[in-house]
Amino acid sequence: MTSLSARDITWTAGRAPILDGVDLDARPGEVLGLLGPNGAGKTSLLRILAGLRRPGRGRVLLDGTPIGQLRRREVARRLAIVEQSPEAHTDVSVHDVVSLGRTPHRGTFSALGAEDQAAVTDALAATGLTGWEDRLWSTLSGGEQQRAQLARALAQQPEVIVLDEPTNHLDVRYQLELLALLRGSGLTVVTALHDLNLAARFCDQLVVLQQGRVAAAGSPADVVTDALVRQVYAVEAVVDLSPHTGSPAVTFLGPAHRP
Numbered sequence: 606m607t608s609l610s611a612r613d614i615t616w617t618a619g620r621a622p623i624l625d626g627v628d629l630d631a632r633p634g635e636v637l638g639l640l641g642p643n644g645a646g647k648t649s650l651l652r653i654l655a656g657l658r659r660p661g662r663g664r665v666l667l668d669g670t671p672i673g674q675l676r677r678r679e680v681a682r683r684l685a686i687v688e689q690s691p692e693a694h695t696d697v698s699v700h701d702v703v704s705l706g707r708t709p710h711r712g713t714f715s716a717l718g719a720e721d722q723a724a725v726t727d728a729l730a731a732t733g734l735t736g737w738e739d740r741l742w743s744t745l746s747g748g749e750q751q752r753a754q755l756a757r758a759l760a761q762q763p764e765v766i767v768l769d770e771p772t773n774h775l776d777v778r779y780q781l782e783l784l785a786l787l788r789g790s791g792l793t794v795v796t797a798l799h800d801l802n803l804a805a806r807f808c809d810q811l812v813v814l815q816q817g818r819v820a821a822a823g824s825p826a827d828v829v830t831d832a833l834v835r836q837v838y839a840v841e842a843v844v845d846l847s848p849h850t851g852s853p854a855v856t857f858l859g860p861a862h863r864p
């Protein structure tokens with residue numbers, strides 16, 4: 606069980622500060638939802654958390670160890686990322702894409718072993734893609750590609766998984782299944798989400814970014830409030846506790862008048 610933390614992360618692109626003093630702590634086995642309007646810095650932060658980009662200032666800690674002190678291969682074994690716009694795979698099969706998740710565990714040119722194959726089979730089953738092994742990547746729908754990307758990350762058998770809006774192409778059933786899968790996985794999860802209702806229902810903890818800073822952090826009940834939705838999204842909303850799920854439920858009323 607592994608934690609993932611950010612300490613005082615600051616990142617500037619050109620002269621514009623994109624992230625400014627961001628702290629977060631995803632505790633072992635917890636699902637942390639990263640919220641915030643378009644351009645708030647979610648993708649930038651996730652790439653830094655995954656070790657794909659160095660922050661200008663601050664540190665990322667994987668179970669307390671600065672990620673920069675770990676070998677790339679060790680990070681790849683322990684942490685998986687599911688990006689929003691994955692690299693375009695052309696004429697490769699779903700099996701090939703999911704098998705890529707085994708790369709950090711194998712010798713460079715070695716074939717898939719029994720353990721690798723079992724991990725791929727389990728990941729396909731977990732994402733509802735059993736039987737899709739031979740389908741070509743280019744023929745998949747957006748939602749199917751998104752599930753295959755998740756399967757690749759699960760086949761990696763990481764301790765921590767970082768996801769950038771993993772539900773944005775999924776229909777409502779797959780959204781619910783994916784979030785329940787992540788929650789039940791026992792993995793430490795940091796995921797950007799746009800849907801406040803899903804985030805409030807499935808995440809243990811929420812961190813809201815606004816213009817590169819943490820505007821709110823804590824439990825869904827503490828974070829998802831009418832005032833927060835107005836302040837961060839400039840939208841009037843009513844937040845009730847759902848009698849059906851026990852989670853905060855947001856009804857959006859309309860754009861708020863900007864001050």
Ligand SMILES: Nc1ncnc2c1ncn2[C@@H]1O[C@H](COP(=O)(O)OP(=O)(O)OP(=O)(O)O)[C@@H](O)[C@H]1O
Binds near residue numbers: 618642648649
């Ligand atoms: N390499 C870069 N150079 C310049 N600006 C950048 C770069 N990368 C990101 N930005 C800017 O940083 C801001 C944050 O971008 P980021 O993609 O992290 O936001 P986001 O919260 O993920 O947004 P969205 O919800 O739209 O996906 C945006 O204004 C973006 O234009």
